[in-house]
Structure formats: C-alpha cells, structure tokens
Amino acid sequence: MSKCLICLSEDLEIIDPVTFLPCLSAGCRDNVYCRDCLHQYVKNYASKCPGSCNRPVRITRSTIVYGDATEAMERNEAGRKEAMEAKALEEANMVMGVGELRKAYEQKIAQEDKVQESLALVEELSRQNSHTANPPEVTNEDLEELKRMQKEVDEEEERRRAAEIEASEKLIQSLSQEENVTAPSPSSDPVPTTSATASTTTPAPSTSSSSSPSPHPTLLQTPKLQPPAPTPTASPPPRNFNSINQTAPNSSFCFKASEIQSIVEGLTSETSAQVAASILQKLLSKRVVSADKKLAILPNGVTTLPKFLKKVKKKFDGDENFLRVYDRVVEKIQGDFNEENKQPKTMSKSQDKTYTVDSYLALSRSDRLPPNPLIIDDDAKNLRLRIYRPYEPPSISLSEIEQSIKDHMTWYRVKYESKRHKNDCETPCYTNYFGGVAKVSNNGEQLPYQEIPDYLKPLTQYISDLCGVQFNSFLVRLYFNGKDNIAHHTDGRRFLGDIPTIASLSLGATATFKLKRMNDVWPKAGTPDGGVDKNTPGLSFNCENGTLLIMEGDTQDHWHHAVPQESRDYRFNINFRYIVPTAADNNVDTEGQKTYYKYMVYGDHRKEWESKTLESWSFDDLMKLKGGMRNFMTKKDPEPAGLSATQKDPEPAGLSATQKDPEPAGLSVSTADKENKKGVPPEAGHSGQSMQPESQYTYQNSIFKSSARPAALKRPNNSASIEITMMKKPKLLQPKLSTSSKPSAAVKLLVDMGFPIEVCEKAVENHPDDVQSQINECVVNSCE
Ligand SMILES: O=C(O)CCC(=O)C(=O)O
Ligand SMILES: [Fe+2]
Incomplete structure (x- = not known):
C-alpha cells in the first residue's frame, strides 16, 4: 500500500492520490501524496521537492503539479511484494542457516510425506477390511507391495539420515575451519581449546534421533541447555523452517562475526516473534564465545549481547513462545560465561597473565616488563588493553613494512579552521587515511576513500585475525620528531560501532603512550576537572618499534590516550579501525567517517x-627539508625499555586536549598554531622552497648539518627555514651555540652571515622558544 509522503496516510483510495515531480528526479517518480496535503504543501513550501531528495525547485505556472498516481502505486505495490518475498526468503535462510541443512530438511519433509502416504494406505486397507461384509482377501501381492513400500521408505529414511549427517559434518568442518577454532571441550571445561578432544570425549547424543550416531563425536557436544529433540516419526513437524533448529546439528562452536551480525540485523528489523524465537534458538545450540567477559559479542563491534537481547526482548515482550526461548537463551549464555569459565579465546591463552589497573600499578617497576602480550583487563575501571611488544606477524617483516611506508606513503599536514579556537589549526603530526567506506556502489560494493596499499594488506589481515575484527580502514601517522604529538583524545566515534576495537602498531622510534581515565570522555569546554577522573592514576607505556597496542571493550568510552612531545626520532603509527558500513542508506558521510578523511588528509583544502x-x-x-630537526627536543629522557605508570599525567606544554576541540577525531591544536599568531610559519620548510640536490646519505645514523647558502639570506628574517644537507661527519671547526650564548640573536647572525651552524643541545634546552622561533632546522649535538 502506498502512503502519502506528507501525512503518511495509507487510505489513498479514498483521499485521491496524486504524484508530484517538480525535481524531475527518478528517485521521486513513485512518490504519492494526498491531493489535499500536496495542495497545502505547494501553497506553503513550494521551494523544495517534498520527496526524499528535498531538492530546491521553482514552481511556475507551467509546472504540472498533480499527476495521476495509479501507475506509481502499481509500481510501489510490485516493489513492496518483491521486498516482502525477498525478506521472507532471507528470514527463511537465516533460520535455516546453511543451504545444505535446508536441503536435508526438505528431504526429510518429503520423506515424511511418503510415510504419511503409506500409513494412509495401510489404514485404508484395514478400514476396507473391517467394513466390508466380505472383506477382500489381503493377497500375498498386497502384502508384498506393502513390504516393498515399507522397505523403500526405510531406505529413503536411511539415505536422508546419511545426507543429514554428511551435511552437518561439512557445515561443522567449514565453520570450525573458518573460525580457526576447534570445538570446545565438554561443558565441564567450557573454554574453547585448540587441541582436539577426540581421544578423551565420548560421542554426544544426537539431537535428531537418539538412535542415530552423532555426526561428529568430537565437535557435536550437547550444550547444557538443549531444546528438546522431536521424535521424527511421531507427529510430523509443522511445515515451517523453524523446526530445522531441532534437527540442526547439535553443535557448540563459535559464532562467526557475520552470523552474529545477521542475527542482530535480522532480529532488529521487522521479524516475526516466531522467527525471532527460532533465531534465538540458534544461540542455544552454539557456544557463544566472545572477546568480552561481560557477555559482549565483539566481532566487528556489532553490539553487546546484553544490549542485543534487551532490544529483542523489548520488541517481542508479551509473546509467550518467544519469552520461553529468550529465558533459556539468557540462562545458557550466562552459563557459558559464568565465573568458573576461563577467558574467551581472543583474550587469553592459559599462560597469559591479566592485570587490573591496580594490580598492574602495584607491580615493581622491574616487574612491569610484561609477559607478551601484557593484558590489562579491568571491568571496574573500564579498561581493556593488550600490548604485544613486539608483535611478530608470521612471514611479515615489520622492517620491510616500515621501508615500504618510507618509500611509498604520502604525508599531509592538515590545516583547518577551528570554530572553537576561532583560528587556524594544524594537526600535530603528518597523517593519511586508507580504506573506509566512501560510497556503496549500486551493486552493493563498498568503495574505500583510498584503496589500502598492497604492502599493508597482509598486515591488516593478520592484525584483524588477532583482534577478531575485520579492520577495513586505518589512519597512518608520522611523528617526524619529538615535537610531533597527539593530544589526549578518545577514538570512541559512533561510526566505529558501539564498542570499537582499536589496534595501533608502532614502527620506528620509541614513544610514550599515555592513558588517563575520564569521568566524561566528551567534556564540555571549561569544566573544572576537564572531565578527568582524578581518583584513577594515569598509565603510561613505552611503544617501541613493533609494539602492537590493542584497546578493546569500553575503553574508548572511559579513557583518553595521547602521545606527548618528548625527545625522539621519527616514528610511524598505523591505527587500524573497523568502520561500520552503512550500506543501507548509502549515506556514509553523514555517519561521520568523512571527518577522518578531512582531518587526516585535506582539512579545509578539499578543493586543492x-x-x-x-x-x-x-x-x-x-628528510631533506626537516631532517636536521629530528632530535631538537630534549625535554625529557625516554623511559627505559620497561613500562612506566604515572600517578600524574601532565599535559604536554602547548597542547590542547580533545575536549577543547572535539571537531577533528582526536587531534590537537599544535604549538604551530601559536607560532602562527606570531607570524612565524608553523612548519617553515613546507612551503615548497627549492631544495638543495641531495648528496649521498642514509636516514639512520646520519648526521645532519645546516648549510646556509646565499639563497637563505634572501628569505624573510622571520622565516627561519634553512636548507639541509647531510654530511658523513660533522665539521669540528664550526661556530657553536653554547649554553651561554643568546641563541636568538646569535643564530640569526650566523645564519645571515652564511655560516653553517651547530646548536648545542643545552642551548635548545635552556632557550627552547628562542631557538625554535629563530631556526627550524639546525644541527643539534651534545655539548661535549
Ligand atoms: O600514535 C599513536 O600511538 C596513537 C595514535 C592515535 O591515538 C590515533 O591515531 O588516534
Ligand atoms: Fe587515538
């Protein structure tokens, strides 16, 4: 039934339906309106098409306002029927789960029909026998015929059973292969293990028939709370697909992310209570393994199980049949996750030691050198971290990845205007962004913003497997030197799902990674405590080359993280994320990921x-432009290789936390912003000045030297950029800025005079502002 787009009335037959197409777009062709509604609309708001396109239109006298709605309504009706059929099929498929099971089920129904037929024949014969005065003799042929039919039925039943068993076995094998998880051991040891339990387990009874053998003794264990199995020959099951759950293999392996997703989607769309109940029954026949102790189903960050169940319950509350199944599901799942259960597979191997924030902080500093991975899993403090130091993906060399990034990656330094700060800002490091879902094509294909480069695809897959999340995008960052940073922020963006898992791989120099707990991760500007939870100590870890830090659970809803300014060489970070594709409305931009693209790539310069x-x-x-500044920051010595936990978590000077500027996804206003106001280019050397032709150099262990040539003298005085060449050895006889020199004047003089300069670390330390504002590139050596 078509609806009036304005009043939503469906009674169009009575109220004179019309069409209206001022926008002339195909998408609005089948919109239908009540004549009256449209009349009112045109009178009052005629400047926009009232259809979903909402395009501005101009209505002139010649505009044909009302059209005959008959054809549009016919098309709508046909479309609706088609959609209903598709939905019914989809629901059927969901309940069936797997095509092969469906086949088996259909065979079974056909078989039962035959049994019914032969029973009817027997009945008819006996009826004739008892009611006829002279009952016809049951001849030997009749008996032979009956026996033959019975045999046929038996054989057919035998074949059906064999097919069912084969299908179940195939299904289980394929699922357990895909999951890469073998079945869990029996319910006394409910944790899924990777070792086969064949030798220790006895075959579990089959659900479909107590006499039939279990299709796969090691995989098909009876779950604790199994729906009662019907006796196949008693009364034939109703001819709907729901009964397949009872003949389905009584398996207890993990759900696949896609299955969970389809269950969640299936149940939250307009599903009937009966179908919902049978889908829930699927949960009964399988072990729900999740990466979250709190019954959350995490793969792909879909939803938490409690949330999901609550949603479904709300929808079908009152339906007795549904509620019965619901209660059993809840009970069963709680059983799966009860206290004596061990950790689920993605979080733990038996040798893993898991800390709470407090137990971790209570360790002595030396004990903080963690097992690999270090796991902090603290429900009370809403923190779930896994830190692999290093992460060693099989057959992938991280140093090759780093080299490929150096060779092929394009870096942007994003400039944008901040409404909050009412001035120009710049991201505090170099960035780029890959993957995501920029568009969904007509055939449903998800098109990324930028294709994930081939050299990062295998790594993306390994890390996805490790996290149980199919990452479909990542941000890359280059912290060129210790000045580059990222201020405290959360990655908890809605378009990353309810419970985003963020995996962050560090390459290059060691950086400090800080975390602080927040009472409010999105605090309003000017809140006295800035949203920080003062009662929970901050944490701080070293991220060395190869460190993979995974933030999971509801960490993003309660913690901020940051990489502060400190003394360090260049460092790359690859930040893997799963972006929920909103294929349904093809309107991913409004879901927020466009912000990533904006704040990682072009800022306010999309056109350029x-x-x-x-x-x-x-x-x-x-390197050519900035290499000499790699080590200019000497604010603090890097932490020793171990981990450190800070009680205090000071903000790096000159950085702002996200709460001040929540627009870019976790970006801060850099110190460059301040320099900007002083008229000093934030990153002098970026604006395309000619570069000196490179001489032989390598990146690592090179010594950089500024060599001011006459060209440098022509630059405006406040542009302190000077060109860099690299030398194999430092020149010893060079003017030096010592601690006692007044850097600003001295440096300027030297540069103007065309001297190569060398700046002592101490000079930078003692006069950082002067040095930084006067020169952007210089040699920093120790004073010895
Ligand atoms: O560089 C890092 O380790 C952190 C990067 C980060 O937090 C982000 O990209 O959101
Ligand atoms: Fe982040």
Whole structure:
C-alpha cells in the first residue's frame, strides 16, 4: 500500500492520490501524496521537492503539479511484494542457516510425506477390511507391495539420515575451519581449546534421533541447555523452517562475526516473534564465545549481547513462545560465561597473565616488563588493553613494512579552521587515511576513500585475525620528531560501532603512550576537572618499534590516550579501525567517517586536494627539508625499555586536549598554531622552497648539518627555514651555540652571515622558544 509522503496516510483510495515531480528526479517518480496535503504543501513550501531528495525547485505556472498516481502505486505495490518475498526468503535462510541443512530438511519433509502416504494406505486397507461384509482377501501381492513400500521408505529414511549427517559434518568442518577454532571441550571445561578432544570425549547424543550416531563425536557436544529433540516419526513437524533448529546439528562452536551480525540485523528489523524465537534458538545450540567477559559479542563491534537481547526482548515482550526461548537463551549464555569459565579465546591463552589497573600499578617497576602480550583487563575501571611488544606477524617483516611506508606513503599536514579556537589549526603530526567506506556502489560494493596499499594488506589481515575484527580502514601517522604529538583524545566515534576495537602498531622510534581515565570522555569546554577522573592514576607505556597496542571493550568510552612531545626520532603509527558500513542508506558521510578523511588528509583544502594541488610530502621530502630537526627536543629522557605508570599525567606544554576541540577525531591544536599568531610559519620548510640536490646519505645514523647558502639570506628574517644537507661527519671547526650564548640573536647572525651552524643541545634546552622561533632546522649535538 502506498502512503502519502506528507501525512503518511495509507487510505489513498479514498483521499485521491496524486504524484508530484517538480525535481524531475527518478528517485521521486513513485512518490504519492494526498491531493489535499500536496495542495497545502505547494501553497506553503513550494521551494523544495517534498520527496526524499528535498531538492530546491521553482514552481511556475507551467509546472504540472498533480499527476495521476495509479501507475506509481502499481509500481510501489510490485516493489513492496518483491521486498516482502525477498525478506521472507532471507528470514527463511537465516533460520535455516546453511543451504545444505535446508536441503536435508526438505528431504526429510518429503520423506515424511511418503510415510504419511503409506500409513494412509495401510489404514485404508484395514478400514476396507473391517467394513466390508466380505472383506477382500489381503493377497500375498498386497502384502508384498506393502513390504516393498515399507522397505523403500526405510531406505529413503536411511539415505536422508546419511545426507543429514554428511551435511552437518561439512557445515561443522567449514565453520570450525573458518573460525580457526576447534570445538570446545565438554561443558565441564567450557573454554574453547585448540587441541582436539577426540581421544578423551565420548560421542554426544544426537539431537535428531537418539538412535542415530552423532555426526561428529568430537565437535557435536550437547550444550547444557538443549531444546528438546522431536521424535521424527511421531507427529510430523509443522511445515515451517523453524523446526530445522531441532534437527540442526547439535553443535557448540563459535559464532562467526557475520552470523552474529545477521542475527542482530535480522532480529532488529521487522521479524516475526516466531522467527525471532527460532533465531534465538540458534544461540542455544552454539557456544557463544566472545572477546568480552561481560557477555559482549565483539566481532566487528556489532553490539553487546546484553544490549542485543534487551532490544529483542523489548520488541517481542508479551509473546509467550518467544519469552520461553529468550529465558533459556539468557540462562545458557550466562552459563557459558559464568565465573568458573576461563577467558574467551581472543583474550587469553592459559599462560597469559591479566592485570587490573591496580594490580598492574602495584607491580615493581622491574616487574612491569610484561609477559607478551601484557593484558590489562579491568571491568571496574573500564579498561581493556593488550600490548604485544613486539608483535611478530608470521612471514611479515615489520622492517620491510616500515621501508615500504618510507618509500611509498604520502604525508599531509592538515590545516583547518577551528570554530572553537576561532583560528587556524594544524594537526600535530603528518597523517593519511586508507580504506573506509566512501560510497556503496549500486551493486552493493563498498568503495574505500583510498584503496589500502598492497604492502599493508597482509598486515591488516593478520592484525584483524588477532583482534577478531575485520579492520577495513586505518589512519597512518608520522611523528617526524619529538615535537610531533597527539593530544589526549578518545577514538570512541559512533561510526566505529558501539564498542570499537582499536589496534595501533608502532614502527620506528620509541614513544610514550599515555592513558588517563575520564569521568566524561566528551567534556564540555571549561569544566573544572576537564572531565578527568582524578581518583584513577594515569598509565603510561613505552611503544617501541613493533609494539602492537590493542584497546578493546569500553575503553574508548572511559579513557583518553595521547602521545606527548618528548625527545625522539621519527616514528610511524598505523591505527587500524573497523568502520561500520552503512550500506543501507548509502549515506556514509553523514555517519561521520568523512571527518577522518578531512582531518587526516585535506582539512579545509578539499578543493586543492581534489585538484591534486594540495601540498603533501614523501618521507624523503621531509628528510631533506626537516631532517636536521629530528632530535631538537630534549625535554625529557625516554623511559627505559620497561613500562612506566604515572600517578600524574601532565599535559604536554602547548597542547590542547580533545575536549577543547572535539571537531577533528582526536587531534590537537599544535604549538604551530601559536607560532602562527606570531607570524612565524608553523612548519617553515613546507612551503615548497627549492631544495638543495641531495648528496649521498642514509636516514639512520646520519648526521645532519645546516648549510646556509646565499639563497637563505634572501628569505624573510622571520622565516627561519634553512636548507639541509647531510654530511658523513660533522665539521669540528664550526661556530657553536653554547649554553651561554643568546641563541636568538646569535643564530640569526650566523645564519645571515652564511655560516653553517651547530646548536648545542643545552642551548635548545635552556632557550627552547628562542631557538625554535629563530631556526627550524639546525644541527643539534651534545655539548661535549
Ligand atoms: O600514535 C599513536 O600511538 C596513537 C595514535 C592515535 O591515538 C590515533 O591515531 O588516534
Ligand atoms: Fe587515538
């Protein structure tokens, strides 16, 4: 039935349906309105198409306002029927689960029909026998015929059973292969293990018939609370697909992420209570393994199980049949996750030691050198971390990955205007963004913003497997030197799902990774405590080359993290994320990920980026332009290789936390912003000045030297950029800025005079502002 798009009335036959197509777009062709509603609309709001396109239109006298709605309604009706059929099929498929099971079920029904037929024949014969005065003799042929039919039925039943067993076995094998998890041991040891239990387990009774053998003795264990199995020959099951749950293999392996997703989607769309109940029954026949102790189903960050059940219950509350199944499901799942259960598979191997925030902080500093991975899993403090140091993906060399990033990655330094700060800001490190879902094509294909580069695909897959999340995008960051940073922020964006898992791989120099617990991760500007939970100590870890840090559970809803300024060389970070594709409305931009693209790539310069005129750099470019500054920061010595936990968590000077500027996804206003106001270019050297041709150099262990040439003298005085060449050895006889020199004046003089300069670390330390505002590139050596 078509609806009036304005009043939503379906009674169009009575109220004179019309069409209206001022926008002339195909999408609005079948919109139908009541004549009256449309009349009112045109009178009052005629400047926009009232259809979903909402395009501005101009109604003139010649605009044909009302059209005959008959054809549009016919098309709508046909579309609706088609959608209903598709939905019914989908529901049937969901209940059936797997095509092969469906086949088996249909065979079974056919078989039962035959049994019914032969029973009817026998009945008819006996009826004739008892009611006829002279009952016809049951001849030997009749008996032979009956026997033959019975035999046929028996054989058919035998074949059916064999097919069912084969189908179940195949299904189980394929599922357990895909999951890469073998079945859990019996319910006394409910944790899934990777070792086969064949030798120790006795075959579990089959659900379909107590006499039939279990299709797969090691995989098909009877779950604790199994729906009662029907006796196949008693009364034939109703001819709907729900009964397949009772003949389905009585398996107890893990759900696949896609299955969970389809269950969740299936149940939250308009599903009937009966179908919902039977889908829930699926939960009974399988072990629900999740990465979250709190019964959350995490794969792909779909939803938590409690939330999901609550949603479904709300929808079908009152339906007795549904509620019965519901209660059993809840009970069963709680059984799966009860206290004596061990950790689920993605979080733990038996040798893993898991800390709470307090037990971790109580360790002595030396004991904090953790097992690999270090796991902090603290429900009370809403923190779930796994830290692999290093992470060693099989057959992938992280140093090759790092080299590929250096060779091929394009880096952006994003500039954007901050409404909150009412001025220009710049991301505090170099960035780029890959994957995501920029568009969903007509055939449902998800098109990324930028294709994930081939050299990062295998790594993305390994890390996805490790996390149980199919990452479909990542942010890359280059912290060129210790000045680059990222301020405290949360990655808890809605378009990453309810419970985002964030995996963060560090390459290159060691950086400090800080975490602080928040009372409010999105605090309003000016809140006195800035949203910080003062009662929970902050944490701080070293992320060395190869460290993989995984943040899971509801961490993003309660913690901020940051990489502060400190003394360090260049470092890359790959931040893997799963972006929920909103294929249904093809409107992913409004879901927020566009912000990633904006704040990682073009900022307020989309046009330049689209016309390929936006400034970007290769790692090589940056080395040539900025190499000499790699070590200029000497604020603090890096932490020793172990981990450190800080009681206090000071903000790095000059950085702002997200709460001040929540627009970019976790970006801060950099110190460059301040410099900007002083008229000093935030990153002098970026604006395309000519570069000196490179001489032979390598990146690692090179010594950089500024060599001011006459060209440098022509630059404005406040542009302190000077060009960099690299030398194999430092020149010893060079003017030096010692601690006692007044850097600002001295440096300027030296640069103006065309001297190569060398700046002592101490000078930078003692006069950081002067040095930084006067020169951007210089040699920093120790004073000895
Ligand atoms: O560089 C890092 O380790 C952290 C990066 C980060 O937090 C982010 O990209 O959101
Ligand atoms: Fe982050």
